[in-house]
Amino acid sequence: MTISYEDARIRNIKIKISHAILENDSLVFSEELTDEELRQKFYLKKSDIYLLRNMTLEGDSNIFHLITENARSFIAEHNKISSDEANSLKAILVKEYKEMQSHFESFKVDYKFIEQKLNQLSEVACKLHWFYLPVYDEEFIINRDVLPEADISKYYDHFHSVEDLYSYIFERNKAFDWKSTGGDLNLGHKLDFKVFTCRWGHYDNYTFIRVYNGWEISAMTGTVECRPNGEAISTREPSFNSGLYYILNQDSVQYPEDGVKYALSELWKEADSNEMSLEELQDKLHDIANWISEVEKATHDNQPSWCLYY
Numbered sequence: 001m002t003i004s005y006e007d008a009r010i011r012n013i014k015i016k017i018s019h020a021i022l023e024n025d026s027l028v029f030s031e032e033l034t035d036e037e038l039r040q041k042f043y044l045k046k047s048d049i050y051l052l053r054n055m056t057l058e059g060d061s062n063i064f065h066l067i068t069e070n071a072r073s074f075i076a077e078h079n080k081i082s083s084d085e086a087n088s089l090k091a092i093l094v095k096e097y098k099e100m101q102s103h104f105e106s107f108k109v110d111y112k113f114i115e116q117k118l119n120q121l122s123e124v125a126c127k128l129h130w131f132y133l134p135v136y137d138e139e140f141i142i143n144r145d146v147l148p149e150a151d152i153s154k155y156y157d158h159f160h161s162v163e164d165l166y167s168y169i170f171e172r173n174k175a176f177d178w179k180s181t182g183g184d185l186n187l188g189h190k191l192d193f194k195v196f197t198c199r200w201g202h203y204d205n206y207t208f209i210r211v212y213n214g215w216e217i218s219a220m221t222g223t224v225e226c227r228p229n230g231e232a233i234s235t236r237e238p239s240f241n242s243g244l245y246y247i248l249n250q251d252s253v254q255y256p257e258d259g260v261k262y263a264l265s266e267l268w269k270e271a272d273s274n275e276m277s278l279e280e281l282q283d284k285l286h287d288i289a290n291w292i293s294e295v296e297k298a299t300h301d302n303q304p305s306w307c308l309y310y
Helices: 005-023 035-042 046-057 063-078 083-105 111-132 138-144 159-170 182-186 244-250 257-273 278-301
Strands: 190-197 202-211 214-219 222-226
Touching (some): 005 035, 005 046, 005 063, 046 063, 046 182, 063 111, 083 111, 083 159, 111 159, 138 257, 182 257, 182 278, 190 278, 202 278, 214 244, 214 257, 222 244, 244 257, 257 278
Antiparallel strands (some): 202 214, 214 222
């Protein structure tokens, strides 16, 4: 099974619902709730709500019920562990984690030693996981290729997973606060994306708006709704069937397509997962646009003098 971004996102929604119900057991998680109620009572982001509504529209009508059932089972595991036990387990985690960390920093890694430490920490990590119910960056979960609650022992059978748990407990930040809706801070604002075109000899300015399912990109040719990687969501408009890349191709811009798709997708996910300011989002979009511009210029300037293809 390959874990997708949506799988990891739904997992984090379940964790948020669990925390909300732990705070107020009378809460009912239901599709009848308005978007604002889902946001205020369960601290769901706009993109979370969009994902859930879209799943319902696509036929997954039981998603709210299934999430509630999962949340209740998570809470049952959480309630098995007392605060006193958790404090004792935290002391063990600190000791074993610090030993592994020092071992890695020595650059003389004995993987049998690490394996032994991970085995010793397995039960500790699992219990602390249930006690804290950590929200993790979706990329952490994707990299492990297993949902924590689906196979918790397997999830923590890796140093980086233990490191993530340690960081969540002892180095808490706003990005992983279950009440954080920080990704909503940078939604719906116009951002510049200036790309140099050798064809016209100047910069063209496109407009980007980060929306809950990707980007809204505007140029002289019009506006197109795109996925996080810049590809068009809908192909009903033939001229826009490749989103940003149609626009660039129309201006004969040379660009590293796979790299740009990856960068835009990663930036969208990062902006959605933490409290990224508009200024930082704009700066990082500028980095991507500048990358495209430099590739465009280099392709033109470094072609053979007798070629003049670009």
